[in-house]
Amino acid sequence: MVKVKFFARLREQLQCSELEVELAESTSIAQLKHKLVDGNPNWQQALASGDLLCALNQTLCSSDTVLSDNDEVAFFPPVTGG
């Protein structure tokens, strides 16, 4: 089980801020994205956006990172603070 979070514009597009997903072992973040789209076909466009960032356990990471049980994954648009 991993926790998945969405922020800002992406959160609004998906109308979801957080959900939990049961994953097979050795699932990558890219594969998690596919699984999310499989479960919610209307998320396809928003999640396919090339500029989305992802974080694993609150640290920026690349989408080929492999997940473990109890991980926290987040997807969000490029940041605009400061």
Add this chain to the structure above:
Amino acid sequence: MVKVKFFARLREQLQCSELEVELAESTSIAQLKHKLVDGNPNWQQALASGDLLCALNQTLCSSDTVLSDNDEVAFFPPVTGG
């Protein structure tokens, strides 16, 4: 007649902050320095220091600048404000 000013360490070395000097036409700042040393031989060492800066009418300038009547010339060490 030009007004000559000295600042900081140079002022202390010469024990003089300001004096007036009568100059021939087309005298340069370098020539003014020589004239000052002629009149005050004990100023030689302090005025010969290679790192001295000079200003003509309150703007930094080079020592080959030619002076006019009523000019204000200043000699001082490298600055250390800020």
Add this chain to the structure above:
Amino acid sequence: MISIQSQDFSLEDEYQALRTLENGATGAIVIFSGLVRDFNDNGDIQGLFIEHYPGMTEQAIAQIVERATLRWSLQKVRVIHRIGELKSNEQIVFVGIASQHRADAFAACEFIMDYLKNDVPLWKKELSNHNSQWVEAKTSDKQSLKRWNKS
């Protein structure tokens, strides 16, 4: 020290805290203060809403501060970022650096702001009467990281 907060801050208090080092060895303080601008390319805005990723925000800033501390000689570093709803001309972000020398203070302050703009999960939404919208990331912010890889 890093704070993520909705309440405003006093630049004066932060400045005085940066100044009070044991023995006056601080020669230079550089402060950046970011304010809400009341217009953008699309017309007037009423203010901003700032969303963030609680937990990761603090952690991401701490990593940037640590990198700055390893790279330059710094005495104190203070970062404050506000979240929630902010009006025009309000303070958004504070970065304050105390150092013995000005070059280190300037570099570290700008470095922290440049990375904060790229790596910290904060998002601005511009609020207007017509339609509120999320601010797009600027390519210029990505560009400004390049200088830090040169040396």
Add this chain to the structure above:
Amino acid sequence: MISIQSQDFSLEDEYQALRTLENGATGAIVIFSGLVRDFNDNGDIQGLFIEHYPGMTEQAIAQIVERATLRWSLQKVRVIHRIGELKSNEQIVFVGIASQHRADAFAACEFIMDYLKNDVPLWKKELSNHNSQWVEAKTSDKQSLKRWNKS
């Protein structure tokens, strides 16, 4: 606006004055504050005496500010330099910049400090119990001008 003065200044007042632009178009304020350090390479010092060239000091700073204003997009520039006797940890110099964008504010603030350190007729004397002496100019201050000729 440029001030050469013996009295202290309030950083808070100066900051608030930089903030009060007509319509909140200011996005970035960068402030440099220089403090008296209580030690140097030769041992403890009691404080500083700052001598200047009245008239030229103001004019030299004004020229630097003008060059910064031509080079970057700035909204307000404020420079204060103190003269006379200063104790450890007192404020010596303030440079504050208000701009729409942070890169301009950072660059202009550091540019003004770099040129102030080289071209403005101000001299520091370190006061100590043993013997007071004039501060030597640093070659690093001359070095720091080089970057401004690159671009």
